Amino acid sequence: MPLTIGTHLGSHEITALLGKGGMGEVYRARDTRLKREVAIKILPEEFSRHKDRVSRFQREAEVLASLNHPNIAAIYDLQEANETRFLVLELVEGETLAERLERGRIPVEETLELRSTFVKRSKQLTRKASFTGI
Numbered sequence: 001m002p003l004t005i006g007t008h009l010g011s012h013e014i015t016a017l018l019g020k021g022g023m024g025e026v027y028r029a030r031d032t033r034l035k036r037e038v039a040i041k042i043l044p045e046e047f048s049r050h051k052d053r054v055s056r057f058q059r060e061a062e063v064l065a066s067l068n069h070p071n072i073a074a075i076y077d078l079q080e081a082n083e084t085r086f087l088v089l090e091l092v093e094g095e096t097l098a099e100r101l102e103r104g105r106i107p108v109e110e111t112l113e114l115r116s117t118f119v120k121r122s123k124q125l126t127r128k129a130s131f132t133g134i
Contacts, residue, residue: 043085
């Protein structure tokens with residue numbers, strides 16, 4: 001069940017839905033204890049009943065915690081509150097790809113640069129994940 005604006009998960013108050021996908025929803029929230037904006041990724045209720053999904057969510061948190069890179073949001077915590085498992089992540093402001101595409105086509109040069117950066121970062125992350133056994 002999606003969270004509603006104003007819901008509290010521990011010291012985090014949900015302020016907006018940022019997006020949703022196959023593995024959960026991501027919300028903007030206010031960390032009332034540290035007085036900062038964060039992103040909250042929740043494990044949907046239906047996945048919380050499946051041991052393998054919970055393990056995957058745990059591994060995702062561990063992988064994020066093992067990485068330190070400017071192109072990857074930092075993880076602040078893995079918590080459970082109100083029977084909801086969630087990650088507390090750095091909130092990275094910026095334009096989504098969908099929003100960028102609404103402004104028009106991305107020039108070929110920019111696309112190639114983005115692709116090159118993505119491939120390089122993916123290789124680095126794959127090596128790190130392999131090295132750490134994740």
